[in-house]
Amino acid sequence: MSIPVNFLTWICALLPILAILMLMVYCKWSASKAGCVGWFIALVVALLVFKDNLNNLAFSNARGMVMAFYVLYIIWGALFLYHVVDEVGGIESIGATFVEMTRNRILQLLMVGFAFVTFLQGVAGFGVPVAVGAPLLVGLGFDPVTAVAVPLIGHSWSVTFGDMASSFAALQASTGLPGEELAPYTAAFTGLAGIFCAFFAIHCFAGFNGIKKGWGVALIVAGCMSATQWLVAQWQPSLATFLAGIVGMIVVAVLTRLPKYRKETADAEVLDSETLAEAAAGTEEFKGRTFVKKMPFKLAFAAYFALIIIVALQEFVPGLEDTMKQYIVLKLNFPQYQTAYGWVTEAGWSSKVSVVGHVGALLVYAGIAGIIVYSITGHWKPGTFKTVIGKVAKDGTGSSLATTAMVLMAFIMVESGMTYTLAKGISVGLGAIYPVFAPLVGVLGAFMTGSNTNSNVMFGAFQAQVASLLGVSTLIMASVQSAGGSIGSMLAPAKVIVGTSTVGLTGREGEVIGKTLKYCLILGVILGIIAWLLLYVFLKTVK
Amino acid sequence: MADNGTKALRLKGAALLLMLLAPPLLLYPGAKGNTALEVIGWIVLVAAMIIPLRVK
Numbered sequence: 281m282s283i284p285v286n287f288l289t290w291i292c293a294l295l296p297i298l299a300i301l302m303l304m305v306y307c308k309w310s311a312s313k314a315g316c317v318g319w320f321i322a323l324v325v326a327l328l329v330f331k332d333n334l335n336n337l338a339f340s341n342a343r344g345m346v347m348a349f350y351v352l353y354i355i356w357g358a359l360f361l362y363h364v365v366d367e368v369g370g371i372e373s374i375g376a377t378f379v380e381m382t383r384n385r386i387l388q389l390l391m392v393g394f395a396f397v398t399f400l401q402g403v404a405g406f407g408v409p410v411a412v413g414a415p416l417l418v419g420l421g422f423d424p425v426t427a428v429a430v431p432l433i434g435h436s437w438s439v440t441f442g443d444m445a446s447s448f449a450a451l452q453a454s455t456g457l458p459g460e461e462l463a464p465y466t467a468a469f470t471g472l473a474g475i476f477c478a479f480f481a482i483h484c485f486a487g488f489n490g491i492k493k494g495w496g497v498a499l500i501v502a503g504c505m506s507a508t509q510w511l512v513a514q515w516q517p518s519l520a521t522f523l524a525g526i527v528g529m530i531v532v533a534v535l536t537r538l539p540k541y542r543k544e545t546a547d548a549e550v551l552d553s554e555t556l557a558e559a560a561a562g563t564e565e566f567k568g569r570t571f572v573k574k575m576p577f578k579l580a581f582a583a584y585f586a587l588i589i590i591v592a593l594q595e596f597v598p599g600l601e602d603t604m605k606q607y608i609v610l611k612l613n614f615p616q617y618q619t620a621y622g623w624v625t626e627a628g629w630s631s632k633v634s635v636v637g638h639v640g641a642l643l644v645y646a647g648i649a650g651i652i653v654y655s656i657t658g659h660w661k662p663g664t665f666k667t668v669i670g671k672v673a674k675d676g677t678g679s680s681l682a683t684t685a686m687v688l689m690a691f692i693m694v695e696s697g698m699t700y701t702l703a704k705g706i707s708v709g710l711g712a713i714y715p716v717f718a719p720l721v722g723v724l725g726a727f728m729t730g731s732n733t734n735s736n737v738m739f740g741a742f743q744a745q746v747a748s749l750l751g752v753s754t755l756i757m758a759s760v761q762s763a764g765g766s767i768g769s770m771l772a773p774a775k776v777i778v779g780t781s782t783v784g785l786t787g788r789e790g791e792v793i794g795k796t797l798k799y800c801l802i803l804g805v806i807l808g809i810i811a812w813l814l815l816y817v818f819l820k821t822v823k
Numbered sequence: 824m825a826d827n828g829t830k831a832l833r834l835k836g837a838a839l840l841l842m843l844l845a846p847p848l849l850l851y852p853g854a855k856g857n858t859a860l861e862v863i864g865w866i867v868l869v870a871a872m873i874i875p876l877r878v879k
Contacts, residue, residue, distance in 0.1 A: 312835070316872040338846070338854035338861055341868065345846035352843075612851055677835045681875050684842045 283330065283621045283697045290705040292329040293698040296322040296689055297738060301724075311734065312678050315685030322689045326696035331620035337692060339614055339625070344691030346612055346630040347453045348684040351733060353633060354446040354518075355683070357643030359676050362403055363668045364647045365583050368659040369574035371400075374581065375416045376573040378529070382536040386482060386494035390501050391532040392416045393430035393481055398505060399525025401435045401442035403584065409435035410779040425788065426485050428779035429770075429795040434481045436770040436800075437474035439732040440466060440762045441513055441520035444639050447732035447762060448517050453631050454690060454740035455758045459517060465755050467513035467520060469763035471506030472810070473803055474524075477767070478502035480799040497535055504531045518639045519591055522584075579657060583650025590642050590649070604637030623697035683734060690737045703745035712750065715815050716808040718743060718757060722764020723804050727771045735765030752815040753823060760811040767803050770796040831878045838878075841871035 283289065296318040303314040326332040365371055378391045396416075397409035413431030418424050440447045448466065452459045478498040482490045491498075509524040535541055574580075594601045609632055616627040635641065654660035693699045706714060721743065725735025739761055747757035769775055776792050779785075785792070845867040853861025 312875045316875050319872055334861070334865065335854050338850035338864065342846040342851035342854070345843055349843060610847075612847060615855075673836065674832060677832060677839060681835055681839050681842070684839060685872065685875075688842070688846075 283623055283701055285701050285704045285708075289329060289701050292325050293693070293701040293705075295325055296693065296698075300686075300738075310678060311682035311731070312685065315682045315689065315734075319685045319689040319692070322692040322696075322698065326692050326698065330623070330696040330698055330701075332692075332696040333619070336617045336619060336625070336695065339617055340691045340695040341688050342612055343614060343630045343695075344688040345684075346610060346633060347450075347691070348687040349610060350453060350631050350633045350638075351446050351450050351683055351687070352680050353638050353640030354444045354449065354643070355640075355680060356672065356676050357640035357647075358403060358443050358446070359672045360668065361583060361587065361643045361647040361650070362408060363671045363675075364650045364654075365580065367664050367668050367671075368654045370580035370583070370654075371412060373573045373575050373579075374577060375412060377577045377580075378416075380573075381533060382541060384536070384541045385486075386490065386497060387532055387536055387541055388420055389417070389422070389430060389481060389485055390478065390494075390497060391529065391536075392420065393427075393485075394434040394478055395501060395505065395525060395528030395532050397431045397435040397525075398438040398442075398521060398528055401438045402519075402522030402525045403443075403587075407775045407779075410775050414779045422485065424785050425791050425795065428776070428785060428792045429484050430481045432770040432775060432779060432792070432796050433477050433484060433799055436767045437470050437477040438509070438521040438524060439726075439766040439769045440470050441509060441517055441524075442522075443733075444522070444643060445517040445520065447736055447765065448513075449639075450687075450733045451736040451740050451758060451762045454694075454737050455744040455754065456741075457744065457755060457758055460514070462755055462758060463513040463517050463520075464510070465759035466762050467510040469759050469807060469811075470766055471510045473763055473767050473807060474506040474509070475499070475502040476803050476806065477799075480803070484795055484799070497532075497541075500535070501528055501531050504528065516591060518642075519588075522587075575657075575659060579653070579659075582653040583646055586649035586653070587643065587646035590645050594637070594642065601637060604641075605634040607637070608635035609633065610635065619696055621697060623695075623700070625695045679731070683731070683737070686734045687737050690741065694741045699742045700745055703742050703749055707746050707749040712816065713812075714746060714750065715752070715757065715760070715812040716805070718746075718760045718811060719764030719767070719804040719807040720801075722761045722766070723768035723771065723800060726765045726768025731772070732762065732765040732769060735768060736762055739765075747815075753819065755823065756811060756814055756819065760807055763807055764804055767800055767807075771800050827879070834874055834878045838871045838874035841867055841874075845871060 299321050300314045300318040303309040303317060304311060323337060326337060375392070375396065378396055381391065382388060392413055397413040400409040400412055410428065410431045414428045417427035417430060451466070452462060478501060479491055479495070482494050482498055505524040505528040508527040509520045512523045513520040594604065611632040612630045614627060614630065616624060618624040651660055710717065721739050722735050725739045726732050740758060743757045743761040744754040747754040771793060780788055780792060845864050849860055849864030849867060853864045
């Protein structure tokens with residue numbers, strides 16, 4: 281007996297995802313609440329429609345929990361490191377340094393709204409790039425709506441490998457594809473999206489006139505960053521966005537030294553900065569945040585330097601990584617189990633999480649190193665640690681609940697055959713044309729959940745199964761899913777709200793989404809067409 | 824007395840802990856043969872999923 285794939289079972293399999301979409305978009309529920317409801321629905325549908333049993337579902341939840349812990353460890357570690365630096369004024373100091381560098385509007389935009397927000401995505405994520413980037417741009421005199429839209433566009437390409445590659449880890453875990461084979465394709469798609477995002481950010485600010493004047497620098501900056509991400513992703517995915525952001529900032533800093541960009545030059549033709557500054561200051565709700573350099577750049581960056589050193593040590597000191605990863609390892613062994621429809625989940629180990637050697641642990645070590653440095657230099661005050669922990673808990677709990685509920689839901693869907701049913705229905709319905717729409721599925725997931733990680737958890741296995749059913753590369757299909765989920769971040773209401781609230785534009789989210797929507801859809805279709813060409817013309821032999 | 828924000832954070836934290844602990848500690852060994860453990864596991868996990876729905 282096999283799973284009957286028909287309209288009824290297909291709609292039932294879609295119900296958990298549909299419920300999350302409706303609850304988040306129409307009922308304005310948080311992702312954590314909607315995720316829990318999605319989990320309940322998946323559980324009931326698996327039992328009643330897909331003839332699963334509680335014993336199998338218990339295993340699915342246990343397997344899902346290990347994967348959730350793998351992703352959450354990175355999220356909490358990244359939040360800890362970010363708040364350690366932010367609490368001593370480090371993030372503000374790094375931003376203020378860039379503001380001082382150049383008066384050229386295009387370079388300011390690329391530095392703050394593209395390179396710096398990419399770096400922030402590399403270390404924190406969760407809307408931090410928008411929360412920090414938008415006020416900085418308003419402070420520089422950019423129109424507030426543009427100041428929110430630009431960081432949304434500028435950071436979106438880097439989300440998959442950002443936040444220490446938690447979204448990429450989720451993609452690996454949900455698809456079961458090996459990271460070393462997946463990374464080159466995923467980084468190629470997101471890197472390509474990065475080049476488009478640089479141009480879109482400039483277009484959003486100054487239209488085609490801006491692109492005409494800034495296409496050269498945009499291409500150099502975005503090209504260097506995309507190439508860095510692609511290269512690093514194959515060595516250490518968790519550092520790919522982080523290092524791409526650093527390279528981007530260095531490249532812009534070098535460009536600001538060139539005589540052509542030292543003065544304000546063509547900017548006055550592109551825009552009238554005084555008018556924009558007045559527009560920004562004139563926004564009634566804007567609270568007028570100023571950025572003060574509280575410490576030298578090198579000191580502000582100390583915790584991130586520590587992170588680079590720690591990761592390099594783990595990577596290059598022979599045997600260190602293996603030694604670290606053998607202590608306190610969380611992993612579970614599962615027997616083979618199957619539903620009454622005969623849908624089999626093979627026996628084997630769950631994901632493995634080493635409490636001492638995991639990427640999340642490295643982030644915590646870097647945070648501790650940062651605390652030591654800031655204590656020695658007198659920036660770390662008594663009581664700061666408690667504040668940091670409080671902020672980490674406040675920021676991390678909601679997103680962790682959402683991620684956990686959705687991971688458990690995704691595992692129920694995969695192991696009961698619901699994901700297979702969805703994939704089978706789509707592959708039969710759209711056939712070979714489907715890959716063109718594949719990135720838009722990723723965009724939808726990110727829009728619904730506000731997270732590339734959750735999008736990958738929800739749709740990663742689905743996309744891989746569609747690829748298998750169509751007889752095309754699962755690596756390319758999974759990669760394009762993640763690239764779609766990544767660029768979908770520029771539309772996610774959760775992130776847009778973070779941006780608008782920091783510049784006093786609360787309630788004007790529609791204007792921001794109106795600006796980013798066209799870029800996201802255009803880019804989604806471009807990536808889909810490229811994916812189709814790779815799958816059916818150029819890379820037919822890739823597995 | 825804790826304000827609403829702190830109370831919500833504590834409830835969410837408790838829900839998260841239960842979501843993470845119930846599957847490996849109760850459901851996994853329970854699913855390997857101990858029915859009572861599995862029943863407790865399901866009760867704890869369902870309760871963990873209900874808590875966020877009740878938090879404002």
